[in-house]
Amino acid sequence: MKIRTRIVLFSIAVTTAALAVTATLLILFVQKTTVDAIRTTAIADTKNFAVFFMRTKAEERETSKLLGRTYGLYRFRMLAMHEEFTLHNGEEYLYNAFGFAPESVLKTEENGMETEYEPKCHFLEYGGARYAIVIDRARLDGHSYTLSLVRDVTETFARMRRIQWYCAGLTAAVALLAAAVVWIVARNMLRPIESLRRSAADIASGNYRNRIAVRGRDELAALANDFNTMADAVEQHTEALRERNERQQMFINDLSHELKTPVTSILLNSETLLKRRVSEEEQMNALARIYDQGTWLERLSQKLMTLVMLQGxxxxxxxxxxxxxxxxxxxxxxxxxxxxxxxxxxxxxxxxxxxxxxxxxxxxxxxxxxxxxxxxxxxxxxxxxxxxxxxxxxxxxxxxxxxxxxxxxxxxxxxxxxxxxxxxxxxxxxxxxxxxxxxxxxxxxxxxxxxxxxxxxxxx
Amino acid sequence: MKNRILIVEDDRDIRESLALNLDLSGYAYVALEDGAEVVRYLENDHRFDLALLDVMLPGLDGFSLMEEMKRYEIAVIYLTAKTDVKSRVYGLREGAEDYIVKPFEMLELLVRIEKILERTGRSRKTLEYRDLTVDTVMHAVWRGGEILHLQPLEYELLVKFIRFKNCTLSRERLLSEVWGYSYFGSTRTVDTHVSRIRRDLNLNIVTVPKCGYRLED
Missing domain, CATH: 3.30.565.10 (Histidine kinase-like ATPase, C-terminal domain)
Structure with a gap:
């Protein structure tokens, strides 16, 4: 895998992880505050409602059950926002605008009439909607009632879900953008490496004279410098080898040339002796020449032997x-x-x-x-x-x-x-x-x- | 009139052997050892038919002498130890007739000299041996004033022997020079013809054991 791909993938991973963590924490925070707000408001509203409900003074202490029921319902209906509440008199709902019974759905274990009752806020889903439910007790004219707030919070939760998606999308987009930036930056930063690599390949292919242009003073420049030093050494070595080779080749050429002269002379003179009718004096001359060249060859071979020996x-x-x-x-x-x-x-x-x-x-x-x-x-x-x-x-x-x-x-x-x-x-x-x-x-x-x-x- | 040959060779031994052999074959020669000396010499005397030039010479090298040779219309044979193809091509392209690499055979050189002289129209038109005269233009042989009738093969053989007088010619060489390369006859044919012209023309052809025949003065 190329370094650049690696850098880009790594930066995508890191950015995404960081953004995801941030976004998740943010969402959790928003959720918590929202839910807390809903809860606090709901509890407060319920308490207020119960207080308003109980504040209506009754004239008659003991009324009949039927009368008390009618009167309780009447009081309840007189209050603003009563549409959000249910009213239960311990036996039946006197008012319930919803399709379910909040108490039974919650399966509350709040029996009896503890004085220290503190209402809690519960959430529940019913029929595709989400509700916040708070149950409180109230007494009126000797009758005890259960007041339940059933508040539709579907929209708030949907908004939170939308915020989650939005954050996820934002995270992805920002990660991609970051990746693009990293890709470009990496390309610019890696460009000297690429040119270094190309020069190195060029030198390696045999152009030992080439050098890498050194720019700047960073690690790459130092590497290029080291590389040039190495190329210098290689060039010197190959040059020395080439020179030695050339010298040897020249030596062999010169030697063969040098051998040819005496050999030619020996052959010519012996040929003359063999094939020509020449005077006795000429015969002696030819023989002397052959002898001379022969001795000369012998001396040459001695010297060559010494030269060979000196190589060791x-x-x-x-x-x-x-x-x-x-x-x-x-x-x-x-x-x-x-x-x-x-x-x-x-x-x-x-x-x-x-x-x-x-x-x-x-x-x-x-x-x-x-x-x-x-x-x-x-x-x-x-x-x-x-x-x-x-x-x-x-x-x-x-x-x-x-x-x-x-x-x-x-x-x-x-x-x-x-x-x-x-x-x-x-x-x-x-x-x-x-x-x-x-x-x-x-x-x-x-x-x-x-x-x-x-x-x-x-x-x- | 003898053909004049210029020898330029810096090795004394080779120079002397060349001179000796050319002399024996009936050429006149001048032997020099230094390239620069050649230029000076040619100013006064340049009636040469052919020059044998070494390439590596003191003074001025053989290739540089080519200009002079062209000026005086002297055919050139390079005699050199330089075997590389580049030098050979260079030498021939510059106008040399031949390029012979050392070591070489003397007889081979003599044959090539003859061929070049013939090709450049400078070879001797009349050859003489004792009382025989050969007119190479008319292809006729006289003894005194009397014309002799020879078979074509006998004539060719006689010319070869006179041209390479005092030189031992092997049977194989005679076969290839006279009968031609395409002839696959045995060397016995050569023996028959040689003994015939020796007898008919009364030539002093000596049989050299293991080497061949030699026409001697």
Whole structure:
């Protein structure tokens, strides 16, 4: 059930109940006052009538029964409003304008002549009409009479019934009106929820860039805000996933492209050897090319294996950084000095958690890059301090436009030259992977013509 | 007059193999490795019948070189590692004659080069082998001044061998190139015809074990 329907139904129930209770109480009050008024008036009228009836003095004390009867009836008839009363002399009705005998209908047990008699008002229905009946006693000329007021109150009761219906109708109408108002108010109040829901559905359907417009400062605005925060997180996540996916796709594309060149060369050269009649020198050249490309493929596969391995966890042990620098130096010094360059190293006595072989190959790679960029006479510096390893050269530098991309797999600033020197374009990508596997970061600063500085920083 | 072919390929090994094979098949070639270098080179020398262009080149990429090639009316075959359909369609729509994906077979490339030269009317009109001269327009073969009478199949076979001189042709390839794809004959037919022209025309056709036949100089 929709919230709005629920609110409307609930408010109808509450309003109706409240109105019904009010109306009922009101009706009961009106009824009670009306009945009380009728009762009081009737009793008062009866008493007055009896007093008036008895006030007529008799001349003769003891009269005959017949005379007394005639005289009593005469007195009774002389009084105003006598039409509303019945007159009974203990044996028969001397006057009764109604179709029934009030005393017998009421089955009054008022026998005898108690002095303390207090008349009461009774209601009864007879022949479709409603009557208020009050019975009183009176004495006249030694005779005792029963005076009964029989007052038709049908109309008063009918009016009360009409008031009841009117109240019920009013209750229903007011409840409906209230429901309509609540319906409209609920719609207005729920509108932000509806728009929130729609935006949420929109985001959920994949438009992670969309945000919910936040209006006001109420709970709904807070909810919208929270929702936007969630959408931010989702967007970031999917974006990261998409980027990773794209990077992987690009890596695979680049790899297949990268594999094709050596494979093409191997196939072309072997085809030449197989199908062509060529000089012995050309045969040797073709064989050398096949061998070269084969070794190159082998190196590439080694690097790829390392990359794959780096996706998992690596084993790290504490090693002295100075040992690492020494090991790197042992590998690279000869090559650097052979080309007329200098290598300066420096390290403190700090200790790093590392996979020694992996990190060594990474640093060797960086120093080799520095060597390739340098000219004879220039100096390459390698130093390790605290949590940082720095490789700095004075070589040709990297253009700013290339800096962002050089850590991508297979990226080469000078493609044909790199390939000639045996580069695969995987070097820096590998170094970065190794560094990241050590929970480190790597950044490169470079100025064309002034040299390049590569910094590796490892968290403690 | 040899057909001149321009090779633009940045990988040294592939460039050298292409050059070697084109040379052996009787083409003249110029091999370059840089896109920008090509533009400069063409200013002075642009009498090429066909260019083999790599797409990913230093300097200027192969697709960008198309303009130059059109200007000098050089037919283009792209040789590339880019396998995606988009690049292929782009290359061909821009006016390349063919788009060959690496790795490729050398013989396949040579066949396509021949077909393109033929299609664009630039193939050699007369073929020569030792004292034989073949006029491909008149479909006539001379030895010295004397005209030789050949069966149509023998003529086609001879032309194929001379065109792909020093190149081993498999029986299957000869069957499909000379007899046509619709022919379902056995490779024995090829053997019979080859030995006949070898004997009748005194050709130096070498049988290469497991590979096929090769006409050698």
């Amino acid at each position: 966890e690596i084993d790290r042990m504490p090693y002295a950084v100075s040992d690492l620098i020494e090991a790197v130096e042992a590998t690279v010094r000869a090559g650097i000095e052979e080309q007329g360059m200098r290598l300066l190293t420096e390290s403190d006595d700090s200790v790093l958690e590392m996979d020694f072989d992996l990190l060594r190959s990474a640093v060797v790679n960086l120093v080799e890059n520095a060597r390739k960029a340098s000219e004879p006479g220039q100096t390459i510096r390698l130093f390790a301090k605290k949590q940082t390893i720095v490789v700095r050269d004075e070589g040709k530098g990297i253009p700013a436009s290339e800096l962002d991309r050089i850590m991508e797999p297979f990226y080469m600033v000078d493609r044909s030259r790199s390939r000639k020197k045996g580069g695969s374009g995987l070097g820096l990508a590998l170094v970065r992977e190794i560094v990241e596997a050590h929970r480190g970061r790597m950044w490169i600063e470079s100025t064309v013509g002034a040299g390049t500085t590569v910094t590796l920083y490892f968290e403690k």
